[in-house]
Amino acid sequence: MRKICLLLLVSLPFTVFCQKKSNPIWHTTDHPPRFPITRFEASEGTESPDYFEIISWWKKFDSASPYVKMIEMGPTDAGLPLHLVLVSPDKDFNIQSIKRKKKLIILINNGIHPGEPDGIDASMLLARDFVPPFNVIPLSNTGQPTWVVNNPPSNVVLAIIPVYNIGGCLNRGKNYRIDQNGPVEKGFRGNSQNLDLNRDFIKCDSKEALTFAKIFHYLDPDVFIDNHVSNGADYQHVITLLTSQHNKLGGKMGSYLNQQFEPALYSLMKAKGYDLVPYVNHFGETPEKGWSAYWDSPRYSSGYTSLWNTFSFTPETHMLKPYKQRVESTKALEESFIDYTSQHCKEILELRDQTKKQQSVQTKFPLGWKMDRSQSVSITYKGFEAKTKPSEVSGQSRLYYDRSKPFEAKVPFYNVYTDTFSVEKPKAYIIPQGWWKVVERLQANNVQMRRLTKDTSVEVQCYKIESYQTSPRPYEGHHLNSAVKISVHIKTMTFRKGDWYIPMNQIANRFLIETLEPQGEDSYFAWNFFDPVLGQKEGYSHYSFEDIAAAYLKNNPDVKTKLDQRRASDTAFAKNGRAQLDFVYQNSPYYEPAHLQYPVYRVH
Numbered sequence: 001m002r003k004i005c006l007l008l009l010v011s012l013p014f015t016v017f018c019q020k021k022s023n024p025i026w027h028t029t030d031h032p033p034r035f036p037i038t039r040f041e042a043s044e045g046t047e048s049p050d051y052f053e054i055i056s057w058w059k060k061f062d063s064a065s066p067y068v069k070m071i072e073m074g075p076t077d078a079g080l081p082l083h084l085v086l087v088s089p090d091k092d093f094n095i096q097s098i099k100r101k102k103k104l105i106i107l108i109n110n111g112i113h114p115g116e117p118d119g120i121d122a123s124m125l126l127a128r129d130f131v132p133p134f135n136v137i138p139l140s141n142t143g144q145p146t147w148v149v150n151n152p153p154s155n156v157v158l159a160i161i162p163v164y165n166i167g168g169c170l171n172r173g174k175n176y177r178i179d180q181n182g183p184v185e186k187g188f189r190g191n192s193q194n195l196d197l198n199r200d201f202i203k204c205d206s207k208e209a210l211t212f213a214k215i216f217h218y219l220d221p222d223v224f225i226d227n228h229v230s231n232g233a234d235y236q237h238v239i240t241l242l243t244s245q246h247n248k249l250g251g252k253m254g255s256y257l258n259q260q261f262e263p264a265l266y267s268l269m270k271a272k273g274y275d276l277v278p279y280v281n282h283f284g285e286t287p288e289k290g291w292s293a294y295w296d297s298p299r300y301s302s303g304y305t306s307l308w309n310t311f312s313f314t315p316e317t318h319m320l321k322p323y324k325q326r327v328e329s330t331k332a333l334e335e336s337f338i339d340y341t342s343q344h345c346k347e348i349l350e351l352r353d354q355t356k357k358q359q360s361v362q363t364k365f366p367l368g369w370k371m372d373r374s375q376s377v378s379i380t381y382k383g384f385e386a387k388t389k390p391s392e393v394s395g396q397s398r399l400y401y402d403r404s405k406p407f408e409a410k411v412p413f414y415n416v417y418t419d420t421f422s423v424e425k426p427k428a429y430i431i432p433q434g435w436w437k438v439v440e441r442l443q444a445n446n447v448q449m450r451r452l453t454k455d456t457s458v459e460v461q462c463y464k465i466e467s468y469q470t471s472p473r474p475y476e477g478h479h480l481n482s483a484v485k486i487s488v489h490i491k492t493m494t495f496r497k498g499d500w501y502i503p504m505n506q507i508a509n510r511f512l513i514e515t516l517e518p519q520g521e522d523s524y525f526a527w528n529f530f531d532p533v534l535g536q537k538e539g540y541s542h543y544s545f546e547d548i549a550a551a552y553l554k555n556n557p558d559v560k561t562k563l564d565q566r567r568a569s570d571t572a573f574a575k576n577g578r579a580q581l582d583f584v585y586q587n588s589p590y591y592e593p594a595h596l597q598y599p600v601y602r603v604h
Contacts, residue, residue, distance in 0.1 A: 035060075035061060035064060035065075035128050035134045036057070036060065038057060038121060038124050038125065039053060040121040040124075040125075040183075040324075040327060041125075043183075043184075044324070045182075045322070045323055045324025045325075045327065045328075046182055046183060046184055046323060046324070047183050047184050047185070048117040048120060048121055048183040048185070048186070048323075049120070049121075050169070050170075050172055050185075051080075051163060051166060051169040051170050051172075054120060054124075054162050054163050054169075055083065055162065055163075057124060058070050058083065058085055058124075058162050061085075061127065061128070062085070065131050065132075065134070066091050067087060067088060067089065067091055067130075067131035067132070068085065068086070068087055068127065068131060069085070069086045069088070069093045070083055070084070070085050070086075071083065071084045071085075071086070073211055073214060073215050073218075074207070074210070074211030074214050074215075075207045075211060076166050076167065076191075076192070076206070076207050076208045076211065077167055077191050077192035077193050077195075077206050077207050077208060078166040078167035078170060078191070078192045079192075080166050082161065082164070082166070082208060082211045082212075082215070083161070083162055084159060084160070084161060084215055085127065085158075085159070085160040085161075085162060086157065086158070086159055086160075087127050087130050087131060087157065087158035087159075087160065088157045088158075089130075089131070089152045089153070089154050089156070089157070090154065095218060095219060095220075098157055099220075102155070102345070102346070102349060103154075103155050103156065103157050103345075104155060104156050104157070104222045104223070104341050104342070104345045104348060104349060105156075105157050105159055105219050105220070105221045105222055105223075106156060106157070106158055106159065106221065106222070106223045106224075106225065106337060106338065106341060107159045107160075107161075107215075107216070107219055107221035107223070107224045107225070107310075108123055108158065108159070108160045108161065108225045108227070108334065109161045109164055109212075109224070109225065109226045109227065109301060110123055110160070110161055110162060110163055110164060110227050111161075111162075111163035111164050111165055111168075111169055111187065112164045112165050112197050112198050112226060112228070112301065113165065113168070113187075113189050113196075113197075113198065113228060113229075114163065114165050114168040114169040114171075114172070114186065114187020114188060114189070115168075115176045115177040115180065115186040115187050115188060115189055115229075116177070116180075116186075116227070116228050116229035117183065117186065117187065118227055118228075118229055118317050118323070118326045118327050118330045119225075119227025119228075119315075119330055120162065120163055120227075121327045122227065122327045122328075122330035122331040122334060123160050123162070123227075123331075123334070124162075125327070125331050126158075126331050126334050126335065127158065127160060129150050130150070130152045130158060130338075131152065135149060135150040135151070135152065136148070136149055136150070152338075153338065153339075153342035155342055155345045156338055156341055156342050156345070158338075159215075159219050159221060161212075161215070164197065164208060164212070165187070165191050165197050165208065166191075166192075166208075167190075167191040167192030167193075168187045168188045168189060168190055168191050168192075169187040170187075171187060171188040171190075172185050172186065172187050172188070173185060173186070173188075174186075176188055176189070177189075177229075177319070179319065179320075180229065180319040180320075181319065181320050181321060181322055181323065182322060182323030182324075182326075183323045191206055191208060193205065193206060193477075195476060195477065196476060197209065198226075198299075198300055198301055199299045199300070199475075199476045200299070200476065201213075201298065201299060201300065201301055201303070201304035201305075202298045202299050202304060202514075202515060202522045202524075202527065203299070203441075203476075203478070203522075203524075203527040203529075204441050204444065205476070205477055210444050213444040213445050214444065216305065216308070217308075217445065217446045220308070220310075221305075221310055222310065222311065222341070222348055222349065222352060223310065223311045223312075223313070223337060223341055223348075224301070224302065224305040224310045224311070224312040224313070225313050225314075225315065225334065225337060226301040226302060226312075226313070226314045226315075227314075227315055227330055228242075228314055228315065228316045228317075229316060229317050229318075229319050229326065230279065230280065230316035230317065230318055230319060231319055232280055232281075232282055233280055233282055233286060233287050233383070233386075233401070234318075234320055234383075234384055234401035234403070235280060235287065235318065235381070235382060235383045235384060235401075236275075236382035236383065236384065236406055237274075237275055237276070237277050237280075237318060237382055238274060238317060238318060238321050238325055238326065238329045239269075239274060239276060239315060239316070239317045239318065239326070239329040239330065239333060240276065240277050240278060240279045240280055240315075240316045240317075240318070241262075241265065241276055241277075241278060241279060241313060241314070241315055241316070241333070242278070242279035242281075242293075242294050242296065242302065242313065242314035242315075242316055243257065243262050243278070243293075243302075243312075243313055243314075244257070244296050244302040244303065244305075244306040244311070244312040244313070245293055245295065245296060245415070245417055246258035246415070247369070247416060247417045247418070247419075248296075248303075248306065248366075248369060248417060249306050249309075250366070251355055251358065252351055252354065252355065253309060253311070253351050253352070253355050256347075256351055257311060258415075260344075261311060261340065261344075264340050265333070265336050265337070265340060268336035268339055268340060269332065269333060269336055272332045272335075272336070274329055274332060274333075275380070275382060276333075277379055277380070277381060277382075278291075278293060278379065278413055278415070279293075279294050279314070279316050281293065281294040286383075286386040286399075287381060287383060287411065288381065288383055288386075288407075288409055288411055289411065289412075290376065290411040290412035290413060290414065291411075291413065291414070292371050292413075292414040292415070293371075293413070293414065293415040293417075295369075295371075295417075296312075296314070297521050297522050298514055298515075298522040299522045300314075301314070302314050303522075307510050307511045307514060308507070308510075308511065309352050309355045309356055309359070310352075311348070313337075315330055315333050317329055317330055356507050359507070359509050359510055360505055360506060360507060360509060361505070362425065362509065363424065363425050364422045364423065364424055364425065365422060365423055365425060365509070365510060365513040366419030366421070366422045367419075367421060367422060367423050367513065367514070367517055367519060367520050368419060368420035368421045368519070368521075369417045369418065369419055369420060370417065370418060370420050371414055371416070371417055372414070372416040372417065372418050373414060375414070375416040376412035376413055376414045376415075376416075377412070377413050377415065378410045378411070378412060378413075379410070379411060379412075379413045380408060380409075380410060381408070381409055381410075381411045382406065382407070382408050383401075383406070383407055383408075383409070384401040384402055384403050384405060384406055384407070385401070385402045385405035385406075385407060386399060386400075386401055386402075387399075387400055387401075387402050388400070421519075423513055423517050423519075425504050425509065425513065426461065426504055426602035426603055426604055427503070427504060427602075427603045427604060428501055428502055428503045428504055428602075428603040429501075429502040429504070429512065429516055429600055429601065429602060429603070430458065430460065430495055430499060430500065430501055430502070430600075430601045430603060431499065431500045431502065431516075431599070431600050431601075432495065432496070432499050432500075432599055433451075433496070433498045433499050433500060435529070435530070435599055435600075437529055438524050438529050438530075438600075439500055441515075441524070442502070442512075442515075445508065445511060446508065447502060447506070447508045447511070447512065448502070448503065448506045448508065449500050449501065449502045449503075450500070450501050451497075451498050451499065451500060451501070452495055452496070452497055452498065452499050452500075452501055453497060454497050455494060455495070455496055455497055456494070456495050457492055457493065457494045457495075458492070458493060458495060458601075458603060459490065459491070459492045459493075459603075459604075460490075460491060460492075460493055460601040460602055460603055460604070461488055461489070461490060461601065461602035461603075461604050462488070462489045462490070462491050462493070462597065462598070462601060462602075463486045463487070463488060463489075463518060463597075463598035463600075463602075464486060464487045464489065464596050464597060464598065465484065465485075465486060465518065465525075465533070465534065465596045465597075465598055466485045466486060466487050466596075467483070467484075467485040468481045468482070468483060468484045468485070468534075469481065469482050469483040470482075478527055478528050479528065480526055480527065480528070481518075481525060481526050481527075481528065481531075482521070482526060484518050484519045484525065484526075486518060486519065486598070490604075493601065495601075501603075516600050518530070518598055518600075525598065530598065530599060530600075533594055533595065533596060533597055533598065533599060534596065535595075536592065536595045537592060537594070537595070538590075538591075538592040538595075540585060540590070542578065542581060545581065545585065546581065548590075549581055549584040549585065549588075552584060552588055553584060556588075559584065559587045559588070562583075562587065563580065563583060563584065563587075566580075566583060567580070
């Protein structure tokens with residue numbers, strides 16, 4: 001009842017609001033109904049709210065509008081819940097019902113790096129302008145006050161994560177991102193575990209990532225936007241756009257993204273006064289020589305969401321632009337997404353539906369990629385002249401950008417990637433139940449899987465890890481494995497009751513290939529979940545095994561022949577008694593089968 005009364009109270013001066021939809025402009029001395037202003041507005045664009053202000057504002061908005069619903073979705077490492085806000089033009093918050101009505105869902109993620117809060121403020125302003133009776137926006141600041149109704153499209157539902165990295169948002173101060181032009185106080189990049197959450201979408205070391213997976217699969221969004229602020233070179237552009245790589249997205253969706261969706265966003269932003277360019281992925285020489293598209297592998301939000309056939313984008317405002325300008329440009333881009341997707345709702349939904357069906361029966365998936373430097377497009381880059389001068393710190397030559405010398409130039413942008421190898425889809429994967437950390441991550445992503453009801457013998461393809469490289473320095477709590485080489489063997493193996501059988505006829509097919517094939521750059525093997533098989537557990541005492549090895553060679557002449565051949569071809573090996581003894585051990589039944597045996601099996 002309180003909610004209804006509040007709505008009626010703020011609507012009273014605008015009874016004409018519901019009567020003159022054909023002519024939504026009025027001249028009036030009464031201020032139109034507005035929801036309480038944000039800290040960003042109160043500070044004239046210099047400040048951003050802290051975590052508790054953010055959540056309080058959204059809760060009040062939920063209470064004030066029947067078009068808004070705020071939901072607690074799950075835990076975070078900070079001990080506080082992760083919230084999701086739904087903004088629905090017809091007040092329908094049932095996701096199944098929204099899907100049945102063929103409405104399009106845009107998921108907007110904010111504050112994954114809380115030192116980059118532009119999206120936090122922009123989404124508050126966007127949502128307020130999206131729903132009655134607060135969607136009355138100023139049309140002119142001259143003469144008699146004039147306002148216009150911003151009628152929201154009926155076929156788009158907004159889903160907004162107000163702030164994703166709560167721990168980093170709570171860890172707030174004036175000294176973070178010291179070379180960024182506002183706001184006055186900013187949050188910290190790391191979460192409560194000091195993790196960069198935009199490297200965690202596959203490995204799920206954080207509770208945030210597990211809750212995000214829940215949100216993502218609950219919504220199955222058609223478009224995903226993850227708001228950021230860029231570092232790197234200085235240039236004139238206020239905002240840039242990282243679009244998930246179109247070749248990697250692949251098929252009709254990839255072509256549509258590259259040839260229609262993204263160019264339309266550029267046109268819409270141009271009409272709003274913003275010269276949008278691709279994210280300036282340049283941290284070496286200055287950008288006027290051009291740059292390549294950022295490779296958003298599945299560890300990143302846009303790379304992860306693309307695995308599920310969602311059109312994914314990462315807006316990046318420029319750190320040296322005033323905060324007010326950055327927030328306004330982020331809001332303008334969010335509005336452009338709404339405008340385009342509303343107009344092209346049907347084709348976007350159909351493209352996604354077709355791709356899901358196709359991938360459920362697709363037999364081969366690309367897993368390795370490289371940039372094709374022979375192909376590029378020409379884009380207009382607006383930069384500042386780069387110069388050098390002596391550093392006042394070191395006395396050495398340093399780079400700086402001369403803002404008194406802006407320039408405009410055509411530069412090459414490299415955004416074509418070709419696949420280097422592909423993997424044939426198995427009929428199914430089998431994972432022994434002991435690898436529960438992997439199983440939990442698959443379950444968090446709604447992977448269809450079942451447990452074996454009895455001990456079962458199955459002929460499977462087995463991978464042996466022949467070689468790999470491990471990063472010498474830690475990265476986000478891991479030492480990544482890469483350059484993985486495998487050999488394939490066919491065996492009949494007995495799996496236990498309770499082991500997991502994962503059929504490969506589902507929407508999750510691409511996700512499963514990327515995570516379970518060890519050669520994938522963001523596979524669970526790459527992220528160390530299977531590292532225990534890399535260490536040998538059994539061994540022998542050399543003096544004792546000598547007699548056992550000698551007897552084994554007498555009874556197994558084929559192994560003796562292999563040993564002689566190795567000695568003849570390898571001088572160092574021929575002089576190393578320990579190496580020869582170990583060769584016999586590894587070619588005997590005494591050698592443990594689990595060593596270097598990749599514990600995910602392919603049913604073929």
